[in-house]
Amino acid sequence: MTMLAIDFKEQVLRLKKERNAIILAHNYQLPEVQDVADFIGDSLALSKNAAATDADVIVFCGVHFMAETASILCPNKKVLIPDLEAGCSLASTINADELAAWKQEHPDAVVVSYVNTTAEVKALSDYCCTSSNAVKVVNSIPADRKVLFLPDMFLGSYVAEVTKRKNMYIWPGECHVHAGIKAEDINKMLATLKNADFLVHPECSCTSSTMYHMAKGDLAQKGHILSTEGMMKHARTSGAKQFVVATETGILYRMRKENPDKEFIPVKEDATCRYMKKITLEKVYNSLAHNVYEVKVPKQVADKARLAIDRMLAIS
Missing domain, CATH: 3.40.50.10800 (NadA-like)
Structure with missing residues (x-):
């Protein structure tokens, strides 16, 4: 006896209704995943949608730090990521210990972390930013204050050039794509x-x-x-x-x-993020059907990180 093929799109749409779930998909996700999403956007737009939703469950089709951000903003909601291995090469270029040591070298500096960072790094930051509001965030900081910008050196160099800021220190991280x-x-x-x-x-x-x-x-x-x-x-x-x-x-x-x-x-046909592409329609179905994989940021970390994220959202 042959098994009937599962229509994953149909099942995802059904489960979404049954569970009062919302699906958020980043612009880099596979077409099949974008097609079932309630919202598609960049990390800033998705953060705003996560914060505003009245859904009980958020299925985050992006990379791990994005699901963490949703968990920080929505501590009473269940946040799921369809594949735990959907990481980020840029976020992995700095950890909390490295940031703590960098802050010790510049004790009076204001820390601005790109959202492509772990929750622990955000918790040690004064502000978060995205590529769409990084210039605004840095411009909001008094001109006489040092700024530690992390982790993307290309975005940091761009922001330093646009703001003409001479007291900005930039972490040497990069996105592999x-x-x-x-x-x-x-x-x-x-x-x-x-x-x-x-x-x-x-x-x-x-x-x-x-x-x-x-x-x-x-x-x-x-x-x-x-x-x-x-x-x-x-x-x-x-x-x-x-x-x-x-x-x-x-x-x-x-x-x-x-x-x-x-x-x-x-510009490059092969400019693809292997982490973004880990999430498939079948994995989205599996996530909704079996409640996997929940992303929950510990309260003490989330409370500190939320302050930096809220400051970002207020400026954007």
Whole structure:
């Protein structure tokens, strides 16, 4: 006797209703996962949705630090991540002990942590930020205060350049996907696609050189340094018909779906996050069906981390 194949999409939608669950998916998730999500966005948008939801269960289709953030913001809700191995190469570049030691070297500094960090690191931070509000967060800090910015060195360099801040110290971390997107790849592509809008994420290793070329006028008005949600908004509102995109390729699905009359070309076809891609539709079903895997941040850590996250949300 043969087993009938499970229609995972149908079952996920059924279980979601039965359990009063909400599914949050990052822009880099697989298309099949995005298709069952209630909200799709960048980490800031998803944090806001997690904080505002009246659902009993949050299934977070992203990486582990994002589920932790949802748990911190929603301590009375059950937060699930469909795969415990969905980590983050950037978040793993600094731990709480390393941050504590760094703070001892600069005792009067204000600590700004990118959301791509563990709950323990957030608990030692004064502010969190995302790529879409990092400049605003740093600008909100008095100019005479030192800033420790972590863990992304490319985003940190970008923020330091935009804010013109001379007392900013930057942790040398990087995202394995964005670090692989190089200026030469972009210049080669833009040379042949002269009418395309160029969208680049500030975590890319090419950001500093991109800013230089933009300042010199080499890219005219075509270069835009944006968060993933900023890219989505620009794609919708721009009059351009062709876009060159420098970030993880998962975003292309949503871009093409929302803008069927426009063309989106990745700078690197293989710019994929192996951690984001660990979550599949079958794992989302398994998560809802069997209550796995719950992410719960201990109260003493969550209370401290929540302060830094709340400050971020207030500024954004």
